[in-house]
Each structure stands twice: as structure tokens, then as C-alpha cells.
Amino acid sequence: MSTASSEISDSGTHAAASSPNEFLTFTLGDEEYGVDILKVQEIRGYDTVTRIPDAPDFIKGVINLRGTIVPVVDMRLKFKLGRAEYNEFTVMIILNVAHRVVGMVVDGVSDVLQLTPEQIRPAPEFGSGVNSKFITGIGALDNRMLILVDIEKLMTSADMALMDSSSQSLQ
Amino acid sequence: MAIDITRFHQTFFEESYEGLDAMEAALLRLTPASADAEAINGIFRAAHSIKGGAATFGFKAVADFTHLLETLLDEMRSGERETTPVEIDVLLRSVDVLRNLLNAARDGQNADAAVVGRLADELASVLHGGSTSPAAASAPPASAPASEGWRIRFEPKAQLFASGNDPVRILRELASLGPTTVRCDTAALPDLTDLNPEACYLAWDIELRGSCPRDAVMEVFAWVEDECHLMVAPLAPVAPAQPAAATATAPVPTPPPAPAPAAEPPKVVPLAAPAREAAAGDTRERRSEPPRGEGGSIRIATEKIDSLVNLVGELVITQAMLQQLASGLDPVQHEKLFAGLSQLDRNTRSLQEAVMSTRMLPVDFVFSRFPRMVRDLAAKLGKQVRLVTSGEQTEIDKSVIERIADPLTHLVRNAIDHGIEKPEQRVAAGKDATGTMRLSASHQGGHIVVEVADDGRGLDRGRILAKAAERGLPVAESMSDAEVWQLIFAPGFSTAAEVTDVSGRGVGMDVVKKNIEALNGAVDIASEAGKGMRVTIRLPLTLAILDGMSVAVADEIFILPLSSVVESLQPRPEQVKRIAQEGTVVRVRNEYLPLIDLREWFVLPGPKMAAHQSIVVIVEAEGKKVALQIDDLVGQQQVVIKSLETNYRRVRGISGATILGDGRVALIVDIGAVVRLLAHPANGVGIAA
Numbered sequence: 063m064s065t066a067s068s069e070i071s072d073s074g075t076h077a078a079a080s081s082p083n084e085f086l087t088f089t090l091g092d093e094e095y096g097v098d099i100l101k102v103q104e105i106r107g108y109d110t111v112t113r114i115p116d117a118p119d120f121i122k123g124v125i126n127l128r129g130t131i132v133p134v135v136d137m138r139l140k141f142k143l144g145r146a147e148y149n150e151f152t153v154m155i156i157l158n159v160a161h162r163v164v165g166m167v168v169d170g171v172s173d174v175l176q177l178t179p180e181q182i183r184p185a186p187e188f189g190s191g192v193n194s195k196f197i198t199g200i201g202a203l204d205n206r207m208l209i210l211v212d213i214e215k216l217m218t219s220a221d222m223a224l225m226d227s228s229s230q231s232l233q
Numbered sequence: 234m235a236i237d238i239t240r241f242h243q244t245f246f247e248e249s250y251e252g253l254d255a256m257e258a259a260l261l262r263l264t265p266a267s268a269d270a271e272a273i274n275g276i277f278r279a280a281h282s283i284k285g286g287a288a289t290f291g292f293k294a295v296a297d298f299t300h301l302l303e304t305l306l307d308e309m310r311s312g313e314r315e316t317t318p319v320e321i322d323v324l325l326r327s328v329d330v331l332r333n334l335l336n337a338a339r340d341g342q343n344a345d346a347a348v349v350g351r352l353a354d355e356l357a358s359v360l361h362g363g364s365t366s367p368a369a370a371s372a373p374p375a376s377a378p379a380s381e382g383w384r385i386r387f388e389p390k391a392q393l394f395a396s397g398n399d400p401v402r403i404l405r406e407l408a409s410l411g412p413t414t415v416r417c418d419t420a421a422l423p424d425l426t427d428l429n430p431e432a433c434y435l436a437w438d439i440e441l442r443g444s445c446p447r448d449a450v451m452e453v454f455a456w457v458e459d460e461c462h463l464m465v466a467p468l469a470p471v472a473p474a475q476p477a478a479a480t481a482t483a484p485v486p487t488p489p490p491a492p493a494p495a496a497e498p499p500k501v502v503p504l505a506a507p508a509r510e511a512a513a514g515d516t517r518e519r520r521s522e523p524p525r526g527e528g529g530s531i532r533i534a535t536e537k538i539d540s541l542v543n544l545v546g547e548l549v550i551t552q553a554m555l556q557q558l559a560s561g562l563d564p565v566q567h568e569k570l571f572a573g574l575s576q577l578d579r580n581t582r583s584l585q586e587a588v589m590s591t592r593m594l595p596v597d598f599v600f601s602r603f604p605r606m607v608r609d610l611a612a613k614l615g616k617q618v619r620l621v622t623s624g625e626q627t628e629i630d631k632s633v634i635e636r637i638a639d640p641l642t643h644l645v646r647n648a649i650d651h652g653i654e655k656p657e658q659r660v661a662a663g664k665d666a667t668g669t670m671r672l673s674a675s676h677q678g679g680h681i682v683v684e685v686a687d688d689g690r691g692l693d694r695g696r697i698l699a700k701a702a703e704r705g706l707p708v709a710e711s712m713s714d715a716e717v718w719q720l721i722f723a724p725g726f727s728t729a730a731e732v733t734d735v736s737g738r739g740v741g742m743d744v745v746k747k748n749i750e751a752l753n754g755a756v757d758i759a760s761e762a763g764k765g766m767r768v769t770i771r772l773p774l775t776l777a778i779l780d781g782m783s784v785a786v787a788d789e790i791f792i793l794p795l796s797s798v799v800e801s802l803q804p805r806p807e808q809v810k811r812i813a814q815e816g817t818v819v820r821v822r823n824e825y826l827p828l829i830d831l832r833e834w835f836v837l838p839g840p841k842m843a844a845h846q847s848i849v850v851i852v853e854a855e856g857k858k859v860a861l862q863i864d865d866l867v868g869q870q871q872v873v874i875k876s877l878e879t880n881y882r883r884v885r886g887i888s889g890a891t892i893l894g895d896g897r898v899a900l901i902v903d904i905g906a907v908v909r910l911l912a913h914p915a916n917g918v919g920i921a922a
Contacts, residue, residue: 131875
């Protein structure tokens with residue numbers, strides 16, 4: 063299992079043929095994304111968040127996740143995809159990245175998919191909502207096209223404003 | 234089976250550092266007048282165990298150096314050498330060298346051989362050329378080897394084997410000193426059915442013939458001296474040999490020596506004897522630590538305690554949540570549930586207190602470093618300083634202790650360098666030539682107050698103002714003393730006419746303040762020209778829990794640290810004044826305080842309300858008061874502080890977060906930061922649009 067996680071962070075395209083990677087897929091607007099399942103801690107509904115001063119609008123605030131304070135990012139606001147509505151169907155993926163816990167609000171969670179290395183193509187230079195430097199590849203499965211995101215790199219990047227600049231340099 | 238010895242290194246170093254601290258403290262107490270056998274013995278024991286450990290683990294440099302130290306100490310405690318300031322000084326410096334050696338050994342580096350060598354030479358020269366006291370020189374060498382040999386009664390305690398000691402090894406070593414006759418005493422051996430194979434029931438009477446020194450005999454028992462009753466008596470028929478031999482052959486020498494010193498056979502060494510007055514004449518005896526008794530202690534990794542503290546924090550939150558849920562129920566119908574809940578409440582509180590108290594350490598852990606520092610600094614600066622400490626037993630959270638050590642060091646250093654005058658100046662000013670530094674700690678409410686006071690020249694108001702103006706700080710002659718004293722906390726501020734290597738480089742006071750405030754504490758200065766100054770540090774007892782006032786703003790709850798809340802009030806419309814361009818002020822009695830609407834400050838939704846329709850809380854930090862406009866006061870409660878930085882980042886104006894009884898997160902307002910941000914509005918906070 064650990065090999066799977068390291069492969070996705072180096073390059074999804076050179077994964078060993080025998081060990082398929084598992085991805086959790088979610089939607090933002092019309093686009094379908096996939097993240098390494100090993101980075102996902104849990105999926106839960108959207109709670110009331112406590113707003114944080116001095117934060118960009120896509121950081122909705124913090125929640126109490128069984129005693130830990132966890133920041134929540136709305137990816138729909140961050141990437142200007144879909145409409146940021148909050149109701150009983152709004153879901154949040156709790157991620158475990160770089161020894162931190164982060165909540166990520168998305169339009170919807172679809173399923174968990176296994177992709178063989180042959181099904182993962184290198185990422186073309188194209189305009190998706192997410193900056194291409196965080197995209198590790200494109201997963202092709204039947205008619206679906208998954209944008210595979212290096213969620214750890216994305217969440218620890220400076221433009222997510224989730225970390226102090228000092229701790230970013232350590233990552 | 235190979236044992237990885239390196240895993241014991243950590244413990245060795247911890248114990249050695251503790252031993253060094255103890256040595257240092259004892260040396261500082263030591264004066265030629267007070268140099269009794271007991272004091273020197275304490276120092277000797279510490280050195281001895283460091284030497285033993287170092288030799289076991291193969292830290293040769295440490296062991297060799299300690300050996301020299303030990304030799305000197307041994308001469309001192311045997312009375313062969315008088316204790317003079319020369320010895321104390323060289324011993325103190327040896328402690329430093331030893332600490333460096335230990336650091337080097339721990340980090341796997343080489344210590345500065347030159348420094349070590351120099352001090353080793355110095356030690357050696359003191360040892361050989363040394364100031365041997367006339368008494369010892371003229372006295373027939375009490376320590377001279379007894380020519381006939383020794384009669385030894387070795388009676389190990391039952392748990393001897395548990396510490397890995399083997400009597401056979403000891404006997405074999407004794408045999409290497411000279412011909413021995415060993416008789417085994419099996420009187421204590423129980424029946425086979427009652428025999429515990431892991432306990433030692435045997436005792437030995439040994440006659441060692443030969444002219445080995447007594448120290449050599451004692452050395453053999455060095456590792457087991459706490460775990461046995463040991464008697465060593467000379468075989469030589471010297472005058473009082475009769476009682477000695479009697480005691481030595483008595484089957485059980487456990488009873489403590491008779492209180493009358495006359496009845497005590499000279500040169501008999503009851504190792505496990507309970508504490509008794511050190512007989513002035515007989516400096517030969519060795520005594521083990523007083524029995525450990527019930528007050529035992531264990532070493533626990535801090536992380537384990539921290540996780541315990543965290544878990545209890547969770548429990549407190551869960552308990553509050555249950556209480557809140559139950560409050561909606563009918564108390565008559567659910568009487569038992571309510572009884573159970575209130576019991577849970579009590580138990581949780583006591584558990585919390587008990588767990589918190591495990592993190593508490595006496596403030597002495599910091600204070601104990603100052604006698605040495607004051608002594609060295611005063612000597613260096615040609616000043617006379619007396620250090621008076623009080624309240625060393627005041628307990629405070631370990632993490633707080635660790636983080637006040639540096640600020641306190643700065644303050645003490647500053648006080649000696651700048652505050653206390655040279656003896657001649659003091660005399661000219663009609664003061665005692667010796668300056669007094671006072672360090673005190675005490676509990677005041679939920680806080681601990683540490684004071685650093687000196688009776689030196691005090692702060693120079695004029696000079697501070699001039700210096701501040703020079704540095705472009707906003708100053709005015711009309712400023713109150715308290716405001717002027719706050720100026721010295723500005724970064725890079727120093728009024729020292731010249732830079733010494735002790736202080737005056739302008740780093741310090743701002744760091745002191747920053748460190749203290751990071752602990753949710755506050756620093757205050759009182760000073761009187763010519764009389765001295767006093768720095769008062771107020772600190773929370775613990776960093777994990779905060780007494781807070783919860784206030785509502787829009788639909789959020791914020792926690793204000795109760796320690797900084799002065800009062801709350803509902804202002805009348807005429808109390809609130811708007812000053813063009815400057816914002817709003819509220820007049821409370823005769824003070825005009827800047828008014829901050831927390832709703833605007835944190836950019837929260839909802840209509841802006843007039844100040845006289847809402848509530849204003851006056852808070853104070855860094856000597857400045859500010860009025861915060863809020864919607865409502867919710868309550869007062871202890872909150873468990875959670876870090877925002879674990880999963881997020883630092884937020885300006887917020888010191889942390891907590892979880893409320895209903896499971897929601899509330900942010901804790903950092904009053905100090907709000908005050909600072911108010912002074913520099915360019916860095917203002919706000920949720921970005």
C-alpha cells in the first residue's frame with residue numbers, strides 16, 4: 063500500500079504494472095477529479111464552520127473533528143468551479159496530507175476507482191480549473207476522464223494559504 | 234544475547250546533568266566555614282556516579298576528568314586538604330568543563346581538548362602542589378593504609394540481584410587485593426519452600442590481609458553501597474579495636490549506631506545508616522542517600538504526559554457536551570442521570586487537576602541556575618551582589634518553566650550589569666556596598682508571579698526618553714512613568730552607554746517581552762531612581778487551559794482571556810466619541826480608550842450596531858487598555874487551548890482555538906496582538922473579501 067502512495071507522488075505514469083492505484087473520485091462543476099485514496103481519511107457532511115479572520119474566502123473556517131481543529135477549504139470557490147451552496151448534500155473529504163488534517167468541500171463524491179498504469183496518461187497542457195503543476199496525469203476509464211491531482215502538493219502549496227510560509231519551506 | 238548499551242545513554246546523560254546541577258548547587262553553598270564532611274560528601278557522590286557511569290559506557294574523557302575531580306574532593310572530605318576559595322573555584326570550573334565533556338560525548342563530538350587539558354593540569358597542580366592543611370600534614374595519616382588488613386562484613390539486601398550485582402564478583406575483586414578468608418553467613422536462609430530464588434539471603438564475613446588502603450576496599454563495594462550493610466574495620470589491634478570487632482562480628486549490624494558518638498566504634502562504616510549528625514572528627518565515613526521511603530519517583534517521557542493531558546482535555550469537552558445535552562431534559566424524570574452527570578463533572582475536574590499537576594515543577598528548576606550566574610557575573614564586573622530567592626517551591630507547568638528560563642536570565646543579567654552599581658558608587662550613595670537581587674515566585678489567583686528586583690540605580694527616565702526620540706519612537710515628556718518604562722521593550726533599545734559582553738547590545742528586553750507574551754503572560758516594570766527596579770512577570774499556571782470569558786459577536790463565539798479583561802459595561806451614548814480619521818473612543822471614568830468593534834475587526838456579517846446598544850469589554854495588554862465592542866456576554870469558563878497551527882497556520886489577532894460544550898470551535902482572541910495591531914493599523918486583520 064505504501065508503494066502506491068509513493069508512486070503517485072513521484073509520477074503516476076511509471077507505476078509498476080502489477081499494483082494498480084486506487085483513486086477517490088469527486089466532481090467540481092463538470093470536471094471529475096481523482097485523488098490518491100491513501101490520502102483520504104474520511105468523508106463527511108458539511109458542518110457548521112467557525113470563520114477565521116485574515117483568511118481567503120475559499121477557506122471556510124475550522125471545524126472540530128473529534129477534538130482536533132481542522133481547517134476547511136471549499137474547492138469550488140478556490141477553483142471557481144460549480145456553485146458554492148451549502149445544504150445537507152454538501153460533502154467534505156477529510157484529507158491527511160503532510161502530517162496535517164484538512165477538510166475539502168467538493169460538489170460530490172463519486173466512487174473509488176482502480177487504475178492500471180496503462181490507463182494513466184501523462185497530463186497534457188490544457189486548461190482545467192486546477193493548475194497543471196498539481197496534475198499528475200489523466201485517468202481514462204471507458205468514457206470518463208479523471209484529472210488526477212497530487213493533493214498533497216496542492217494543499218501544501220503557497221496559494222492554498224493553509225500553512226505558514228516557514229512550514230511550507232520545510233515541506 | 235547482545236545488549237545494546239546505547240539505549241541507556243539517554244538515562245546516563247540525564248542523570249549526569251542532574252548530578253552536575255547538584256554538584257554546582259552544593260559547591261555554591263560551600264564556603265570554607267561550611268565545608269563539612271556531609272556537604273563535600275554530597276558533591277563527591279555526584280562526581281563518583283558520573284565517573285562510574287562514564288566508565289561503564291566508555292566515555293573515557295569524562296571518566297578520566299571526573300577521576301581527577303574525585304581525587305581532589307576525596308582529599309577535601311577526608312580533611313587532608315582545607316577547603317579554600319581556590320578549591321571551590323577550580324571545582325566550579327571543573328563542573329563547566331565536565332558539562333562540556335558530557336555534551337560532546339552526547340553529540341558524539343570531541344570536546345575542546347585545550348580547555349579540558351588546561352583545567353586538568355590546574356586540578357593536578359592543586360592536587361600536588363596543593364594547600365595541604367597543616368592539620369592533615371602533621372596528623373598521623375588517618376587514611377594511611379592499615380598494615381594488617383581489614384575485617385569486612387558484607388550483608389547485601391535481598392534485592393541485590395535485581396540491580397545486576399553479583400557478590401561473587403565482589404569477593405573475587407577483594408581477593409585480588411590480598412589474601413582473604415571468607416566465611417559465608419547462611420543464618421538468614423529460609424526453608425526451601427519459602428525461598429525466593431531472586432532474593433539474596435547470604436552475608437559474608439571477610440578477612441582481608443595485606444596493606445591495601447581502605448579506599449581500595451571501598452571501591453570494590455562502590456556499586457552496591459546503597460544495597461548492602463557494610464562494615465569495614467581494621468584488623469590491626471589499634472586502641473579501640475575491641476568494640477569494632479564486636480560490632481563487625483555481630484550477626485545483624487542493621488540497628489543504627491547508638492546516638493552517643495562515644496559508643497560508636499571509630500572507623501566502622503555503617504553504610505546504610507540513617508541520617509545522623511556528621512561527627513566532626515570522623516570524616517572517613519560514607520553514607521548512602523537517606524532511605525528513599527514512600528516519596529519515590531519515576532521518569533516519564535514528556536510526550537506521555539502530554540498525551541494524557543490532551544486526553545483529559547477531550548474528556549472535559551465530552552463531559553461539557555453531555556451536560557449541555559442533558560440540560561434540555563426534565564430534571565425530575567431523569568434524576569439519576571443528573572446525579573450521574575454531576576458526579577462525572579466532579580470526577581473529571583479532579584482528574585484534570587491531578588493530570589495537570591504531574592506537569593508541574595517547582596520554579597526552583599530555573600532559580601537554581603542563578604546563584605552561579607550571579608556569582609560569576611558579579612565577579613566579572615567587579616560588583617558585589619547578594620542573591621535572595623524566595624518561593625522556589627512554587628509549582629508551574631514544565632513547558633512554562635522551560636520558556637521563562639531565558640527571559641529571566643536576561644533580566645538578571647541586565648539588573649547586575651546596568652542596575653546594580655559598583656561598590657564605591659553604592660557607598661557614595663549611602664547604600665550597602667553589596668547590592669541585593671531578589672528573585673521571588675508566588676501564586677496569585679490563577680497566575681504565577683515571578684519578580685526580579687534589584688536595589689540598584691533604577692531606570693533613567695530622561696535617558697530612555699532621549700534614546701527613544703533618537704530612535705524615532707513616538708515619545709512625549711508628558712508620558713507616564715509606566716509608559717516610559719514600556720519603551721525599553723522596543724526592539725533594539727539599549728541605554729547602555731557602552732556595550733559590554735554581558736549586555737547592552739540592545740537585544741534582550743524585546744525578546745523578554747515577546748517570550749512572556751507568547752506564554753499569555755505579561756511583564757510590568759516598576760522603578761525608582763536610586764532605589765532600584767522591579768520587573769514583575771505574570772504567567773498562567775499552565776499553557777493547556779485558559780480562564781476565558783466567552784462573548785458573542787455576530788453568530789460566532791470568541792474567548793477573551795480572563796486575565797486581560799478589566800471590566801465590561803454598556804456605555805451611554807455620550808461616552809462614545811468619534812474622532813475624525815482616528816476612529817472611535819469611549820470614555821471610561823477619566824480615560825479615553827480606543828474602541829474596536831470586533832464585528833468589523835474580524836469582518837463578520839450582520840448590521841453594525843451603535844456602541845451604546847451593545848456591550849463593551851475593557852481589556853488590557855502591554856500596559857494599554859482597549860475597549861472591545863461585542864454583542865453579548867455569554868459566560869465565563871475554563872477552556873482547553875487547541876493550537877490552530879497543528880493543521881492550519883498562525884492567525885493574527887488569534888492565539889488559538891477551543892472546543893465549546895456544543896462541539897463548535899471558538900477562537901481565542903490574542904489581546905496583546907490586538908493592541909499591537911491597533912498601534913500599527915497597516916497590519917490590520919480582516920477576512921479578505
